[in-house]
Amino acid sequence: MGHGRRTVATLVAAVLMTLALPAAVAGAAEAAPRVDLRVLVVDDGGPAVEAVRTELETAGTPYTRVDLGDSARPRVDQAFLSDTVDGRARARYQGVVLPNDNPFGTGSPEMAALADYEKRFGIRQLDAYTYARPAVGLNTGWSGTLDGTAAQVTAAGATGPFGYLRKNVPFENNDRNVGESYGHLATPLDRQADGATFTPYVEAPVPGTGRPGSLIGQYTHDGRSELVVTFVYNHYQTQFRLLARGMVEWLTQGVHLGAARNYFALHVDDVFASDDRWDSQLNCTPGDVDCPPGSPENDPIRMTPADAQYARQWSRDHGLTLDLAFNGGGSESYKDAHAGSDPLAAQLLADQNAYRWINHTYNHPFLGCVQDTSVVPWRCATDAQGNVRWTGRAQITAQIEDNRAWAARNRLASDKEELVTGEHSGLRTLPQQPTDNPELAPALTQTGVTWLGSDTSREYDQRTLGPSLTVPRYPMNVFYNAGKAAEQVDEYNWIYTRKADGGSGLCESSxxxxxxxxxxxxxxxxxxxxxxxxxxxxxxxxxxxxxxxHFIHQSNLAEERIGYKPVEKLLADYRALFADSTPLVNLRMRDIGAELHRRTAWAAAVKDGKVTAHRIGDRVTVQAPAGVEAVATLPTGTLQLHGTSASVPFGGAYAGARSGWAAPAAGETEVALLLPGTTPSARDRAGRAARVQAPAPALPVPPGVSRRVPYGPGDTVRR
Structure with missing residues (x-):
């Protein structure tokens, strides 16, 4: 391995970060146990366990799922949970997710084995959703609908697993006709069992009393710790999204594979060009393919120098760098019509360092099949033999290279490997064009494009096209053909209201x-x-x-500047929810593509069982296939080891921890990490023999949890 080996005595003597050594091996005479960095998920098919499982999978945290509904599932016994490797006791799982505090049934030997395992190795248990009752350290309390509840992180939660939040945890209430949240609010027992404690982490007022009741809290008893969650949720809901990080960090004691950050980037398309305007009388956009040929065109929408100055100041004031996807030909066309002058381009070029710039082709043509616009909707034109006619390679290449040349002449710095084609054209576009333009990939090869923008509403996942990886972008439902709020509302009503209400009725057929x-x-x-x-x-x-x-268009930054409004609200809401240690991460397009690519490779390696990782004392070792970077979240102060002495800080700071990607040092086959030390061992809080409580009865799940409630029109790609 190329690493120096610590003595057993040194490993055992270390005071370790939040991993409780089992009482049976806490002494210096025995080796510290090996704990594999994998979570056990016992699944009853309910939405709460599914939410936690999805959180683990999205972050890249390995887990083993045991399906309680599968008669052929493995039995949860000591042989399933632990064994010995190289003479050292091994815990196969670093944390256990259960549907509730005891899903196996009264007197179950599986629950007894699990309780003993947790105590022996200091493993934590997450009760994904359970009743408030004495078996989990709580009074019976109040039960009911939590829609719209304003929960809050307690002082203990803020200094514990939820310190990345400011305080507020709002519960969704998207539809007053649908129950979306349900839970149980209760205070800790006045008199706990000997040695037991309950610490609320997230509370909400108990209706009719004004007293706070726990929604999430830590129940420590019998030498074990449970995170008791007394409300139900799905993985879409805001309340879970806010709390998921802390739930996983608590479960894994701050040491796990996988990482999660909060991201936001905003692309602005068609910069330097102009956009067609919606016509409220025709209910279409003259000049575009949704209007009959010959429809009289309205004044196009284009930013002004004042709009450019506003964009620069807005970006500075809000701490968000905009990515401008530009069409140099739009500036040249404007110059041709205005005596060779383009004040907008002059202003944006003078301020170019305030933004990031993306090639959006020279003048934004459709680069897929040749469009037959004699019909609405358009169709792909064909030749005499019925073959689809495609935009040629030479035209695609010219659009990419001409825009680069325009940027060079105007001393505009842009990344030559990034490209967004007009309307994401060239990529498959359903229903008219079910395949990519076969000339697109060769053109990308010829021009050296490696990152190609795509549309999540058409294809959510990243894929390869020639030398390029796609970077899927979320379209914000602020229309390209609207510079004023009234135009946006008129078109919105046309798309999303029923025919009986004067709309198109499209929403009724979709x-x-x-x-x-x-x-x-x-x-x-x-x-x-x-x-x-x-x-x-x-x-x-x-x-x-x-x-x-996400992407909008330059038209949305012109005239009434309507594109800023939803982004301003997002940023304000985010700042009110998250501490300064957890900022929105604003990446450029190539870095987003690289992040997605690394995740895909890591997820495939984890799924194929080619990733192994474990912890022994203060040492974490990760092995992955050659060329696959490892991703992890670890405590502040963690070092990545290189050889026998060299070390560097691991990852980057985020949400009170360190997280990031790592590859083995040259000549090594594994990633070696050294953790800082804290917390007492299990011997100091072992308590009496583990007890197993009777299982919770069936728990209510409202319709809005079992089937998510959409936010509203346009909420079709919510993941």
Whole structure:
């Protein structure tokens, strides 16, 4: 391995970070146990366990799932939970997720084995959703709907696993006609069993009393620790998104494979060009393919120098760097019509260092099949033999290279490996174009493009096209053809209201679209409805450990500058929820693509069983296939070891921990990490023999948890 070996005595004597040594091996005469960095998930098919499992999978944290509904499942006994490796006791799982505090049944030997295992190795247990009752250290308390509840992190939670939050934990209430949250609020028992304690981490007021009741708390008893969660949730809901990080950190005691961060990047397309304008009389966009040929065009929408100055100041004031996807030909066309002058380009070029720049082709043509726009909707044109006619390689290449040349002439620095084609054209576009333009990949090869923007509403996952990896982007539902709020509302009503209400009725024929209950008010609909909705959808993506960028258009930064509003709300809401240690991560396009690529490789290695990781004392060792970087979250102060003496700080600081990717040092085959030391051993808090309580009865789950409640129209790609 190329690493110096510590003596057993040194390993045992170390005071270790939050991993409780078992009483049976805490003495210096015996070796510290090996604890594999893998979580055991006992699954009853309910939404709460599914939410935790999804959180682990998204972060890249290995887990083993035991399906309680599978008659052929393995039995949870001592042989399943632990063994011996190289003469050293091994715990196969570093944490245990259960549907409730005892899902196996009264007198179950499986629960008894699990309790003994947890005590022996200092392993923690997460009760994903259970009743408040004495068996978990709580009074029986109050039960009911929690929709719209304003929960709060306690002082103990803030100094413990939820310190990355400011304080507030709002519960969703998307539809007043659907129950979305249910839970139990109770105070800890006045008199706990001998040696037992209950520490609330997240509380909410008990209705009718004004007293706080626990929603999440730590129940320590009989030498074991349980995180008792007394409300039900799914992995889409904001309350879970806010609390999931702390639940996993508590469960794994701050040492685990996988990582989660909150991301937000905003691309602005069509910069230097102009965008067609929605026509409220025709209910289409003259100049675009959704209007019949010959429809009279409205004034196009284009930013002004004042809009550019505003964008620079806005970006500075809000701490968010915008990514501008530019069409140099748009500036040249403007110059041709205005005596060779383009003040907008002059202003943006003068301020270019305030932004990041992405090639969006020279003048934004459609680069897929040749479009036949004699019909609405358009179709792919064909030749005399019925073959699809494609935009040629030379035209695609020219659009990429001409835009680069324009940037070079204007001394605009952009990444030559990044590209977003107009309308993501060239990539498959359903229903008209079910395959990629076969000329696109060769053009990307010829021009050296390695990162290609795509649309999550068409294809959510990253894929390879020639030399390029796609970077899926979330479209914000602020339309490219709207520079004013009234235009946005008019088009929104047309798309999302029923025919009986004067709309197109498209929402009635689509299984993935929600209809508005009635048309939005022209004067207030944007501010009162669309802005909060789009902000919540985007915030949901940010809280889902999803680095995919969002995109709007330059038209949304012109005229009434409506594109800023949902982003401003998102940023304000985020700052109110998260501590300064947990900022939104704002990556450029290539870095987002690289992050997605690393995750894909890591997930495949984990799924194929090619990743192993364990902890012995203060040492963590990770092995993965050659070329696959490892990802982990570890305590502040963790070092990555190189050889016998050299070391560097691991990862980067985020949410009170260190997280990031790591590869073995040159000549080594594994990642070796050294943890800082803290916390007492299990011997100091062993307590009496572990007891097994009777299982909780069946728990209620409202419809809005078993089947998620959409935020509203446009919420179709919520992940």
């Amino acid at each position: 299984a993935n679209t929600t209809c508005l209950p009635g048309p939005l008010a022209r004067d207030t609909g944007y501010t009162d409805y669309i802005v909060p909705l789009e902000s919540r959808i985007a915030l949901g993506h940010a809280l889902a450990n999803d680095p995919r960028p």
